[in-house]
Amino acid sequence: MDMESGSAAMSDAMNFDEPEHVRMLRDQTRRFVAEHMPRAKAREWDRGNIFPREVFDKFAALGMMGLTTEERYGGAGVDIYATMAVIEEIAKRSVALACPYIMAVCYAGMNLGESASQEQKETLLPKVAAGKLMFAYGLSEPNVGGDLATVETTAAREGDEIVLNGAKRWCTGAHIADYIFCLARSGPREEKYKNLSIVLVPADAAGLTITPLGHLGIRGVETKDVILENVRVPAANILGGPEKWNKGWGQLAGRALEVEKLELSACALGLAEAALADAWTYAEERVQFGKPIAHHQAIRHSLAEARTKVQAMRHMLYHAAWLANNNRPCSVETSMAKLFCCEGAAEVTEQAIRVVGAYGLSDDMDLERYLRDAKSLPIVGGSSNMQKNNIANRLKLGA
DSSP, X not given: OOHHHHHHHHHHHTOOOOOHHHHHHHHHHHHHXXXXXXXXXXXXXXXXXXXXXXXXXXXXXXXXXXXXXXXXXXXXXXXXXXXXXXHHHHHTTOHHHHHHHHIIIIIIIIHHHHHOOHHHHHHHHXXXXXXXXXXXXEOOBTTBSSOXXXXXXXXXXXXXXXXXXXXXXXXXXXXXXXXXXXXXXXXXXXXXXTSEEEEEEETTOTTEEEEEEOOSSOOSSOEEEEEEEEEEEEGGGBTTOGGGTXXXXXXXXXXXXXXXXXXXXXXXXXXXXXXXXXXXXXXXXXXXXXXXXXXXXXXXXXXXXXXXXXXXXXXXXXXXXHHHHTTOOOHHHHHHHHHHHHHHHHHHHHHHHHHHGGGGGSTTSSXXXXXXXXXXXXXXXXXXXXXXXXXXXXXXXTO
16 A cells, blocks of 8 residues: 555544534524523522423424334434434533433433334334433333342233332433333343343333432433332333343343443433533633733643543544444443542532632632532443453453
8 A cells, every 4th residue: 555545544534523413403502501501490400300391392303212213113213323422412411401311312322323123113113203202211220320230129920911029229310201211020030131121111100109219410411210019011012022021131231221321321421521611711810919820820731631531522423423323342441431430520610610719619700510410420321340351351361
């Protein structure tokens, strides 16, 4: 290969420009945020733990809910990269809308698209694309966190029905969801990974009780406990249909799991960008010792470090999203993105508050909200230590 043709090939391979349709989606989302999600409203949703249903419905009307749904079911086609861009832009302003968006497009759209039966896809995916369907995850339990294969909630078959009993914890948005995406033990406990099933449980099912759990951040979409007492649903509600009974672990560990790591990384990136932008503007406007504090070396270094970290977060997220979108192996890259972006958001938001000083602690500004939200992200959706384990295991460290 001559130098000229080699350079051209390298240029094509190293093109980091976003596709035009993604840039258009970003611009459309930014305009929506500016018009319908003012800062004052975002603070109100956080303080009152309010889900802005009317704003969600307006956003859905733009067609934004179909980014993980195939066109034949009314969506725009599965585009994980574009989905992450939309989540990032919403999260810059408020997780009160970003989280419900994830509940619809990722929890419902991705899981149905990857694992549902044909009948379930035809019935439910058009509702996802229209913004009329949300899932809440019913995975964790009071005694079960990272080791999900040890769930204690049980599912038993009685004729054409499934009977569920148990308790689910940290079910974000269960009160606004249409279904609880419930992982249950459906056979002998000894066969840890084999006897698990995923059941779609209507949130208003008889015997299902939803109670609130207070938490530090990610407000505007409440976290809940879900109690199931002899809850009966049709066997047709098994994800993938009755033939997928006892095959839930394989469904849980598919591409939708990779997307869960990415969606939280996108939230983290949005929060970090928002915090950095506020601190950057403040540093240019705040005058101390006769000049804007942006001229003081300590402030300049802090903001330069934060800017560098945010840029690295962006590259890690969208590289992993590109891999997932093209059905390439990406478990290591999605775990790296989750680890780096979520830890990075916690660090950048804290750096931003240190730049702003006491004003950053005031609830009249958004920085303290960004910090509360960001502190949650290294813990939820697979903790940072779990991501480190996954990276080391997948790369066969010590094998």
